[in-house]
Amino acid sequence: LHHSPSWSQRPHTAWSSLCFIHFRWLDVSVSNLTCTRYWVVYLQVIQEAVWPGGVLPTAPVFERSQQQKDDTKQQALRCLMRLLPDLVSDVLGSEKYRLSWQTALDSFQDPHINRHLVFCIFDLLLEFLVPEIPEENFQRSLLQMLGKNPEKLLA
Incomplete structure (x- = not known):
């Protein structure tokens, strides 16, 4: 009994345990x-989206109506809101939680952000597939x- 945590330490212990469980889940x-x-799977989905059936589309893609775009955006927002446990929504409050996801979703409407995101993903993928890329000897070879003249280009 004398080694058990005091009442003042129990909330801290409970909070630490909850944070550890959440961190582990994440x-x-x-x-x-x-x-x-x-x-x-991601690469197959991207490949099928860019090259349906393995060939580039010959005709222009059907233009979606504004209603279809809005419906898709709402569906994406609902999917994103179900992504994290309810605990996050409870901590932030449902309106702030929805606005946070709405802001994240709106940021994907910016072509500059999308381009940057694609380049970052491509960079990470290259670094994952070819881990030697950052090494100067690899770049020279x-x-x-x-x-090319490596001395001139790497200087």
Whole structure:
């Protein structure tokens, strides 16, 4: 009994345990979403979106109406709001939680942000597939293979 935590320490212990569980859930979720199996699925979805059936589209893509765009945006918002546990919504409050996701969703409407995001993802993918890229020796040998002067380009 004398080694048990005092009443003043119990809320801290409970909060620490809750934070650890939440952090562990987040860590496992991110690990699952970024595992090789999911990357294959993501790349297949992107490939099918860009090259339906393995060929580039010959005709222009059907233009969606504003109502269809708004419906899709609302559906995406509902999906995003279900992404995190209810605890986050309870802590932030439902309106702030919805506005946070709405802001994130609105940011994807900006072509500059989208372009930057694609470049960042491409950069991460390249670094994952070819971990030697940051090494100067690798860059020199790559430039030499391409017939470029590495001293001039890397200076």
